[in-house]
Amino acid sequence: MRTAGYALAMAARDLQERIKKLIVDRRLPSGAPLPTEPELMRLLGASRNSVREALKALQAMGIVEIRHGFGTYVGPMSFAPMIEGLAFRTVAGHYRGEDSLLQLLELREAVETGLVSRLAGRLPEADLAELDALVDRMEREAAEGGGLAETDRAFHATLYRGLDNVLLGEVLEAFWDAFHRVRCDLAATPQDPRVTCRQHREILDAVRSGDSLRAERAIREHFGNLRARLSHTPTAAS
Amino acid sequence: MRTAGYALAMAARDLQERIKKLIVDRRLPSGAPLPTEPELMRLLGASRNSVREALKALQAMGIVEIRHGFGTYVGPMSFAPMIEGLAFRTVAGHYRGEDSLLQLLELREAVETGLVSRLAGRLPEADLAELDALVDRMEREAAEGGGLAETDRAFHATLYRGLDNVLLGEVLEAFWDAFHRVRCDLAATPQDPRVTCRQHREILDAVRSGDSLRAERAIREHFGNLRARLSHTPTAAS
DNA sequence: CTAGCTCAGTTGGTTAGAGCAGCTGACTCT
DNA sequence: AGAGTCAGCTGCTCTAACCAACTGAGCTAG
Numbered sequence: 001m002r003t004a005g006y007a008l009a010m011a012a013r014d015l016q017e018r019i020k021k022l023i024v025d026r027r028l029p030s031g032a033p034l035p036t037e038p039e040l041m042r043l044l045g046a047s048r049n050s051v052r053e054a055l056k057a058l059q060a061m062g063i064v065e066i067r068h069g070f071g072t073y074v075g076p077m078s079f080a081p082m083i084e085g086l087a088f089r090t091v092a093g094h095y096r097g098e099d100s101l102l103q104l105l106e107l108r109e110a111v112e113t114g115l116v117s118r119l120a121g122r123l124p125e126a127d128l129a130e131l132d133a134l135v136d137r138m139e140r141e142a143a144e145g146g147g148l149a150e151t152d153r154a155f156h157a158t159l160y161r162g163l164d165n166v167l168l169g170e171v172l173e174a175f176w177d178a179f180h181r182v183r184c185d186l187a188a189t190p191q192d193p194r195v196t197c198r199q200h201r202e203i204l205d206a207v208r209s210g211d212s213l214r215a216e217r218a219i220r221e222h223f224g225n226l227r228a229r230l231s232h233t234p235t236a237a238s
Numbered sequence: 239m240r241t242a243g244y245a246l247a248m249a250a251r252d253l254q255e256r257i258k259k260l261i262v263d264r265r266l267p268s269g270a271p272l273p274t275e276p277e278l279m280r281l282l283g284a285s286r287n288s289v290r291e292a293l294k295a296l297q298a299m300g301i302v303e304i305r306h307g308f309g310t311y312v313g314p315m316s317f318a319p320m321i322e323g324l325a326f327r328t329v330a331g332h333y334r335g336e337d338s339l340l341q342l343l344e345l346r347e348a349v350e351t352g353l354v355s356r357l358a359g360r361l362p363e364a365d366l367a368e369l370d371a372l373v374d375r376m377e378r379e380a381a382e383g384g385g386l387a388e389t390d391r392a393f394h395a396t397l398y399r400g401l402d403n404v405l406l407g408e409v410l411e412a413f414w415d416a417f418h419r420v421r422c423d424l425a426a427t428p429q430d431p432r433v434t435c436r437q438h439r440e441i442l443d444a445v446r447s448g449d450s451l452r453a454e455r456a457i458r459e460h461f462g463n464l465r466a467r468l469s470h471t472p473t474a475a476s
Numbered sequence: 477c478t479a480g481c482t483c484a485g486t487t488g489g490t491t492a493g494a495g496c497a498g499c500t501g502a503c504t505c506t
Numbered sequence: 507a508g509a510g511t512c513a514g515c516t517g518c519t520c521t522a523a524c525c526a527a528c529t530g531a532g533c534t535a536g
Contacts, residue, residue: 020326023330024329024330024333027333027334029334049287052291053290053291053294054294056250056291056292056294056295056298057294057295057297057298058298059295060294060295060296060298060299060319061298061299061319061322061323061326062323063323063326063327077327077330077331079323081298081299081319081320081323082320082323084299085299085300085301085317085319085320088258088299088301089301089315091262092261092262092315093315095262095265096265096267100405103403103404103405103406104405106403106405106406107403107405107406107409110349110352110353110356110401110403110406111348111349111352113352113356114348114349114351114352114353114355115348115352117352118348118351163348165341165344165345165348166341167338167341167342167344167345168341168344168345168348171345
């Protein structure tokens with residue numbers, strides 16, 4: 001008979017759960033300090049090692065943030081871990097000969113086309129002005145030959161901020177990040193910056209005009225361009 | 239001067255990276271066995287504990303899968319960890335008085351409305367038949383008064399399978415899972431099953447007819463119903 | 477008195493070694 | 507040949523010690 005000793009085992013499995021419960025129960029907001037490791041050992045009745053493993057896992061999920069010599073804190077609840085996971089999944093798939101990067105691009109395209117149509121004509125003037133400024137900056141950067149990745153990212157982020165849904169914006173940013181991380185790692189086929197600028201300008205104009213079909217078409221063309229570039233890169237190199 | 243000793247420190251930080259690199263370099267597919275803990279210690283030149291912490295973090299990201307007494311394997315690259323993180327984020331936000339659950343619902347609505355319109359009229363007959371069967375089953379379950387969560391999930395999963403993008407399907411499923419996990423935990427306000435059935439039938443009919451606007455409207459109504467129910471639930475209970 | 481340093485105390489990071497627990501497969505006894 | 511057992515792999519947990527990053531009190535030099 002080995003039926004006894006269940007409560008003692010499975011410690012780590014719900015250590016994570018208990019720490020999460022602690023955060024929820026105490027209504028700890030992002031950035032709030034968590035108990036120190038020794039305190040958690042006492043609170044949860046586990047060894048330092050187990051506590052640390054649980055914290056590491058929670059950190060990987062973005063739920064807590066660990067700062068060496070400082071303390072452990074409730075995480076920013078960002079999607080950084082999702083980006084990590086998505087990026088790795090894509091890289092691994094790519095090296096195994098799958099078209100994972102293309103799938104990631106299609107995911108972005110599908111979501112953004114769906115969103116931009118409902119955005120058309122509903123963006124406040126302030127946001128439109130900000131987007132104008134971003135495209136201007138992009139054109140300047142393109143003329144100077146520099147990279148415009150950051151501005152590109154800012155454009156997309158600002159565009160979907162109008163949806164008034166923080167979660168949505170973050171998910172989109174996560175997709176963007178994952179895609180560009182992988183893209184830079186694998187296929188360094190930078191697109192002509194001037195084309196990118198023109199497409200962004202067209203997206204912005206379409207949204208401003210309130211023509212949702214035109215906006216959708218603009219987004220689709222933008223992604224179509226990227227997609228074409230991607231298809232030319234054979235699956236696995238190395 | 240404390241400039242020296244960099245290579246030795248930060249061990250754990252890139253232990254994860256090195257394990258990931260190992261997976262990519264060896265082209266290990268999902269399910270492939272990883273080196274055992276002692277082997278990893280030797281390979282990476284780190285202690286058992288550090289190796290384990292790195293593995294725990296990777297497990298939390300879904301990159302590896304650890305089976306007690308059996309071994310460590312390359313993970314299924316599923317979105318289970320994302321679901322976990324999303325669900326926790328939503329629960330925590332909810333208890334802090336945010337409308338995080340509503341935001342999650344809106345995320346699903348935004349994505350699904352965007353997708354269903356491109357799906358309309360492009361689904362093969364086989365998939366349509368399968369969806370018919372699912373709605374039938376749903377109606378049967380509704381009549382018996384049982385829960386139809388699983389069938390609901392299957393409906394959505396089958397619907398978007400037609401997009402021919404595994405990643406997209408998985409992300410949508412992840413959103414569905416996270417939403418329902420939180421919904422069950424917090425607001426147990428089950429919707430009238432017959433209404434759900436009718437709405438699913440309408441979505442299916444709309445997609446079959448190829449009328450993308452109608453399909454979009456059907457999805458929006460489906461979600462609108464859910465949203466109304468959610469708004470009645472005050473933010474934080476206890 | 478202030479600017480800067482040092483140093484002790486806090487926190488997390490890493491290592492080592494021992495023993496526990498789940499699974500497999502070969503070996504033995506019936 | 508079949509069932510039970512045991513040795514050996516695997517990962518899991520614990521203890522104890524030391525390393526490294528950060529903070530703040532207190533001291534020293536200007």
